[in-house]
Amino acid sequence: MTKAGDWQSYKRVLLPPVKDLHHLDVYRAGGGYEALRAVLSDWKPDEVTEEVKRSGLRGRGGAGFPTGLKWSFMPPVKPDVPRYLCCNADESEPGTFKDRQLMEYNPHLMFEGILIAGYAMSLKACYLYVRGEFANWITLLQDELSKLYDAKLAGSNILGTGFSMDIIMHKGAGAYICGEETSLMESLEGKRAYPRIKPPFPAQSGIWGYPTTINNVETLACAPLIINRGGDWFAGVGAKKHPGPVLYGISGHVNRPGVYEYPTGMLITDLLDIAGGIRGNKKLKALVPGGASVPVLRADMIDGVTMDVESLHEAGSMMGTAGMLFLDEDTDMVAFLRRVARFYHHESCGQCTPCREGTGWMENLITRIDDGEGNLRDLDLLLDLCDQMEGRTVCALADAAAWPVRNTIKRFRGDFERRCRPSAWAVNA
Amino acid sequence: MADFIRNPVVALPDSNPEAHFSEEELVFTPEEKAKIAEYVTQYPTPDGAVMWVLWLAQEKFGFLPPEVMRLVATELSLPYAQVYGVATFYTQYYKEKKGTYVLDVCTCFSCQFCGGYDTLAYLEEKLGVMRGHTTPCGRFTLREAECLGACGSAPMMQVSNGPYAYNLTPEKIDALVDAMEAGQPLPFISVTLPQDEDEMGGNRRTDAEAVERYAVPPVAKRTQ
Ligand SMILES: Cc1cc2nc3c(=O)[nH]c(=O)nc-3n(C[C@H](O)[C@H](O)[C@H](O)COP(=O)(O)O)c2cc1C
Ligand code: SF4
Ligand code: FES
Secondary structure, three states: OOOOOOHHHOOOOOOOOOOOOOOHHHHHHOOOOHHHHHHHHHOOHHHHHHHHHHHOOEOOOOOOOEHHHHHHOOOOOOOOOOOEEEEEEOOOOOOOOHHHHHHHHOHHHHHHHHHHHHHHOOOOEEEEEEOHHHHHHHHHHHHHHHHHHHOOOOEOOHHHOOOOEEEEEEEOOOOHHHHOHHHHHHHHOOOOOOOOOOOOOOOOOOHHHOOEEEEEHHHHHHHHHHHHHOHHHHHOOOOOOOOOEEEEEEEEOEOOOEEEEEEOOOEHHHHHHHOOOEHHHOOEEEEEOOOOOOOOEEHHHOOOOEOOHHHHHHHOOOOOOOEEEEEEOOOOHHHHHHHHHHHHHHHOOOOOHHHHHHHHHHHHHHHHHHOOOOEHHHHHHHHHHHHHHOOOOOOOHHHHHHHHHHHHHHHOHHHHHHHOEOOOOOOOO | OHHHOOOOOOOOOOOOOOOOOOOOOOOOOHHHHHHHHHHHHOOOOHHHHHHHHHHHHHHHHOOOOHHHHHHHHHHHOOOHHHHHHHHHHOOOOOOOOOOOEEEEEEOOHHHHOOOHHHHHHHHHHHHOOOOOOEOOOOOEEEEEEOOOOOHHHOOOEEEOOOOEEOOOOHHHHHHHHHHHHOOOOOOOEEEOOHHHHHHHOOOOOOOOOEEEOOOOOOOOOOOO
């Protein structure tokens, strides 16, 4: 028995098999917004946060921070000080495509979660920050949101209970860094999206200096499930230290790529089977378990490893966004790393020197190796560069760039060495 | 020795070039002004609305030359420098004139190994234009994009900041380009979930304009 328990008979809850669930009436007919009604009429705000704490829910946006704890960081309510929620739908982590599908197929679960979080933290409004590329999905969400307002489920005096909260859509315009929480806040304020130095943390001083909480779409979508079925039920799904249902976005060289919903703690090998195995009966070479920022795992490192923070940490990687990229035996890891480095170089906001210059040097060095002009000592130079970048910048993008570079070189050193010139100095200069 | 430094110094657009639009063209209609006022009310300060208003301006004018950024700044009573700063931060705001259709082909890492660069090369050949450039007829701009959040349907591209096209093959690209040349609107495509195909026999949205199933990704020939 794995940590995920009897996953073969798992019934989906984030994306239950109901046709047209994205319509408000279909969602309500299936018991939608009953969790909100219950919370608004019978619960105290603190009790909601306690229940979320009991559920053990961890953020699904990448960092895996316990959500109930995050909510409890909000300072005590003061009159005339508005408090905000930002729902992070900027989904730009390479390899991640779950939030888009959740918003397309079950947007009301997210909206209900937003309102429950709003009640728990006594918030004035939620800004739903959707990346600009999702223009079509923004239109869909706006339609459903206006129906929500018409049905008195958002805006003032929700369901006649006296609780008021607005949900406001914000459209991004194409910048990975806006997914970082403080950058997202700068972007909302109409500035260049340069991340802020923490502390102060968003709960103390967020958008326009007001207390703010930031959560991922999938995280918030878990809130109605926790209220309806209880925190203890949620805590019992999947891995103990990282419970709940998760949307696994599986891409790369598999037969059936796509978004799959299963509990946490699934064996990676089981997920590979579910996705139809590696295409063309090839062998697996590498796996990126949670988006571009997390360290890559070699095929021989995944035996018995399950998808939860604990097990992935032991294996030398991270859960990230659960966007899993499987690569087959023919994959050129140098080309892979070259593209990853290019991504971070392109997306660095340019505020901190180690990140702005470091990502550029990374790209140049790996390009040089990929073009067959690299020297062996370039590999050590790259590792040294990672040391110079990690932990020395305003936000975690520099770390997110250094981790894959360091670990890909370490774990596939042979692939890199074969492409390098053996001597330290260029022979044909 | 220095030829491995391939990345050119970022060229900033000239901040005061000849205007593309005349004074008469540079006005918002009353409806647009009402829309802008609505955006402004959604934020504690007018600054927050700047991204929405830039989107609105880009839809109206096609791109955002300095005089349009000035117009946005005047409309929101913000410093021009702030609007300029925001407009130049994001890749989806067009700072120079683009083709009628902008094709953003994703080549980020999932797409890279599932034919993203093959798609890009095929389009370069077909349209006779290099990535980053516009065809002489002014109809197509071809760009290389970072992950667009549809990695399970690689290779894929986005057309003019709007609809996505998934699981691209040469035949599909031919049909798409033909449709664009004929001026037909591209549909919004819903992608099925593999579990839905097993449990519900296909897509869950009955009102979807068009549906795309998940497919085995092709073998990539190029990776850069
Ligand atoms: C460079 C960078 C990019 C990020 N991008 C995203 C993103 O696209 N979507 C997201 O939900 N979180 C993203 N995050 C994580 C957020 O900063 C934040 O931790 C998260 O939204 C919190 O939500 P959660 O607690 O529900 O996970 C990113 C973080 C970093 C450092
Ligand atoms: S680490 Fe990079 S992305 Fe983050 S603030 Fe510094 S320069 Fe910007
Ligand atoms: S890598 Fe192409 S859409 Fe994500």
